[in-house]
């Protein structure tokens with residue numbers, strides 16, 4: 001997942017893992033042939049980690065005979081897997097649940113559930129605010145959903161909010177509900193041991209738990225057998241992977257990368273989101289040496305000022321961040337880096353903001369997610385600091401970074417003109433049906449003519465880049481797909 005968001009704001013869309021305030025309905029596309037009480041309407045908000053959790057939840061429900069419907073009026077169970085990171089997404093869920101009151105009145109047997117991070121964060125308060133809710137289930141107990149639905153039907157209400165390493169759900173999923181069949185996300189860990197003061201994730205997702213290498217490889221193999229060609233490994237701090245996994249041995253993300261690189265049929269490996277503190281030379285060497293690992297790193301810096309990083313408890317300095325980037329640039333051919341930035345964090349002065357501007361100019365990120373800080377209940381910052389940067393200043397700083405990023409992205413993209421890029425084709429372009437769209441190894445969107453040849457979807461094709469825009473590269477296919 002991209003680094004969890006603590007703030008709302010404008011996003012430069014460089015990465016398909018951005019948190020979103022719009023929900024995504026996991027649906028069947030038709031009315032399932034099961035009784036009404038077994039039909040589930042399921043909407044997921046937030047980051048990719050939430051989407052993966054949703055796949056686990058749907059797997060647990062399907063094993064008990066439940067089936068998805070994309071028609072909320074047709075469902076006997078309505079579930080929202082929520083995101084606590086962005087206020088906007090949270091408010092949106094609560095207003096959707098609020099609007100279900102008349103439906104619940106009409107059908108008292110209807111079970112409405114609020115799941116995931118907001119459930120974990122607000123706990124039983126949700127019942128008081130939204131009496132039509134029957135299930136409040138956090139991130140540690142969601143595999144109990146079938147049982148919770150039964151209990152809610154019998155008793156009206158049930159909460160499941162334990163969050164410890166014993167109750168943390170295991171990872172194995174039965175179904176890939178991802179947007180395309182040739183690209184999949186695989187979780188390597190859950191939770192986070194960091195304590196960034198702006199972030200609610202340690203509270204909502206608990207302590208870090210890594211998954212054994214063998215289990216990750218097995219899941220990746222079965223996904224590849226099913227047609228997947230690109231795997232993105234997910235973790236809140238994906239590069240701290242391995243902690244507490246084997247006594248006396250040091251296991252790191254590089255071990256997973258080495259094993260995945262051996263899988264025949266797998267073409268690309270990515271991993272997100274990395275934490276600057278855990279970038280080490282073994283991992284950088286693995287990125288440089290393994291041909292399937294893409295030369296792309298999502299490495300949130302959050303601010304260009306050490307003083308702000310200190311208030312955020314980010315545990316690295318700008319000098320250390322700089323040194324990670326130079327090591328990557330030195331060793332990894334074609335290295336591309338994207339970042340996350342928060343503007344208007346508690347007490348951010350003009351000088352501190354200018355340090356961020358200078359850092360952006362110096363590093364030249366390929367893309368960045370820029371967020372205006374907004375205080376979230378349950379965070380250290382909400383307890384210890386005042387959210388004192390005026391909203392108009394946050395907006396102004398946000399715009400400055402956004403403009404600067406567009407300029408830098410435009411320059412970086414222009415350097416690609418004349419190069420032939422390998423593109424994994426995702427499908428027809430949303431904006432121009434006569435073109436196909438996909439991503440290069442650096443995670444940039446590339447479009448090229450090709451409506452007539454949809455057989456290229458899911459293939460790797462060489463595209464000669466002829467034109468560059470800040471958010472997209474445009475080119476011509478110059479060879480067959482493979």
Ligand code: SF4
Pocket residue numbers: 003004192193194195196199200201202236237275
């Ligand atoms: S590293 Fe910091 S920002 Fe990322 S999930 Fe952990 S606490 Fe949140």
